[in-house]
């Protein structure tokens with residue numbers, strides 16, 4: 001590492017030492033302590049906000065974004081140094097945000113100067129919370145068949161229709177939304193990418209309960225909602241292109257989203273020792289589960305190595321190889337497998353829903369197991385990922401009947 | 407160490423692929439098989455590979471080797487795996503050669519390693535005794551001989567010795583003390599094929615590659631032919647077997663890649679119902695899953711090869727991870743390859759069945775997936 005990077009590393013370490021409270025250097029376990037920000041933020045931990053603000057002030061919540069919009073202005077090498085230092089110190093994420101992960105990158109790419117000025121600084125500072133309005137009851141995997149309409153009326157688009165599975169719509173300030181701007185155009189061409197204020201009259205939001213018991217997502221209804229014309233990103237027919245660019249950010253994210261609740265960080269063998277015991281040789285006393293645990297650990301190792309291989313190829317200037325297209329698929333399928341094992345090896349103790357008679361971590365695991373089932377559906381289901389690999393990587397031909405689309 | 411190939415490695419990979427395609431394509435294996443070749447291995451081709459320096463890739467320069475690493479040897483094996491080329495890398499170079507390089511005294515190294523590097527001398531590693539791989543199960547006895555020379559007398563039978571009927575010399579794993587399954591009490595011996603009491607019986611194996619049963623009846627070996635320390639053979643044995651397991655996994659990776667690529671080509675060209683069969687989603691998804699499994703396989707093989715070169719202490723764990731995964735994936739991919747080829751897939755005319763046969767043998771050689779998952783867990787402390 002050159003001197004300049006080394007200096008920056010020390011700078012980062014000093015920054016963390018000075019600004020990151022000790023409590024923010026512990027694993028983030030409780031969902032309600034997640035730092036989502038927004039106009040109506042919930043900070044159940046007193047140190048969350050100061051940590052977020054300190055990071056935002058330096059632009060470190062969005063390290064590689066340009067400084068003029070509040071970002072850190074770092075190149076990849078410096079950003080990696082920062083990331084390494086944050087990880088080394090065990091820092092919690094300062095800000096979780098769809099704005100950071102999904103909207104920001106495409107705004108930087110497709111937004112006008114005025115739009116970047118208007119929206120990006122608020123994202124970096126965690127002042128605005130965003131939700132993603134893509135899916136509709138009739139448009140899931142086949143997203144481009146969406147029907148929510150936006151009709152131009154003077155200086156505003158009038159939006160009518162409804163979205164579904166909108167994560168955090170009830171807590172978000174704004175939605176980036178796919179709308180049909182031209183019903184007469186071909187399916188993929190008549191779509192616009194619109195930014196909608198969730199306070200606008202005519203919007204109703206109804207939370208949907210998941211099998212895990214949580215209600216992280218909603219149905220959102222639009223009834224004659226007026227949205228300033230200036231809130232359209234890109235040209236009226238460019239929405240699909242933007243949506244796809246955004247989806248690639250989203251998939252990369254779902255596959256590598258790691259926090260304290262990630263299945264990767266749970267030691268299956270430690271749980272197995274607790275629930276299944278060991279024989280005199282120290283082996284887990286349940287041959288078939290032990291074999292499946294070994295398989296899951298082995299696959300996790302191979303998956304991590306593949307991610308590292310991919311990162312190294314990118315760093316060496318070889319670009320992301322074909323292997324990147326498998327991370328969302330393999331990561332989520334593997335995580336489901338690991339949660340199945342966790343619940344299964346706990347026996348009756350793995351069946352608890354709430355209340356007495358179960359340990360707290362057992363109750364959390366039941367919910368996490370159920371939540372893990374969603375990961376291979378959201379952001380492009382596993383089947384859709386397989387279609388993508390078959391087509392883009394393996395070059396297999398399209399089904400002439402139109403099945404097997406991405 | 408990096409996953410990104412260096413320029414030299416890329417050049418070696420290209421050379422190895424070219425050699426495999428031109429000098430030992432699948433027709434070479436077929437010729438040996440169908441011509442009932444006496445030894446099932448072409449010494450001529452082995453000499454050609456030696457001229458390129460490959461048997462000496464991992465051997466030290468002072469003994470005629472190239473002094474490169476397993477990362478490089480793996481590239482050669484991967485290329486040979488693609489054409490199912492019979493070779494003596496496992497028997498002679500990785501198993502026996504490593505044993506000598508790791509455990510021998512200067513005199514033995516000087517005597518054998520240059521001959522291995524030059525391709526003149528073929529070795530076999532006489533280890534397995536059971537129906538499936540069992541690392542430390544050695545019933546073959548080596549007892550201090552009654553003659554005053556401090557030698558040993560070996561009696562036993564080895565069940566599955568790669569290139570056993572071809573080799574000029576053996577490295578024999580025998581028990582000088584302890585119970586049949588004990589880790590301690592093993593000793594390695596250098597045994598000439600011509601010694602009285604050594605007999606070999608060639609096995610005709612499904613993949614048409616070489617293996618033999620080796621009988622040792624009252625074989626007298628001199629004290630000077632002990633490889634390493636008496637009773638402490640396990641120190642060498644474990645390292646040798648880990649290296650060989652990883653090297654075999656590299657060869658298997660090549661076979662997997664080739665079988666998969668041939669199948670993809672078939673999916674794009676074979677038409678049924680008026681369309682390429684590769685447009686059927688039932689086949690696409692299976693192909694896409696195989697792609698993932700192969701990418702993960704590539705990563706673990708590369709990591710394991712690099713771990714040997716860096717002398718890392720997680721080599722045993724990585725060896726088992728690699729062999730467990732590659733055994734499963736090779737059988738899966740070769741099986742799917744046959745299925746997706748339809749009727750021609752089960753004909754001998756097409757090569758694709760040869761990959762299935764190789765997968766079957768390779769997955770069992772040096773321990774199958776279940777064996778290595780068990781070991782992976784044990785090494786992980788569970």
Ligand SMILES: Cc1cc2nc3c(=O)[nH]c(=O)nc-3n(C[C@H](O)[C@H](O)[C@H](O)COP(=O)(O)OP(=O)(O)OC[C@H]3O[C@@H](n4cnc5c(N)ncnc54)[C@H](O)[C@@H]3O)c2cc1C
Nearest residue numbers: 132133134135140141165166167374378379381383404405
């Ligand atoms: C936890 C969670 C959070 C979400 N958050 C958001 C959000 O914030 N914003 C948003 O807009 N959406 C969100 N979604 C919606 C998500 O993007 C959709 O659920 C997803 O695209 C699948 O659509 P669908 O539910 O309509 O299923 P469908 O498309 O109806 O799929 C049903 C089944 O058919 C399969 N299938 C569909 N098409 C094909 C094909 N061509 N080939 C093979 N199989 C196929 C699918 O894989 C699936 O198994 C979220 C979903 C979940 C689970």
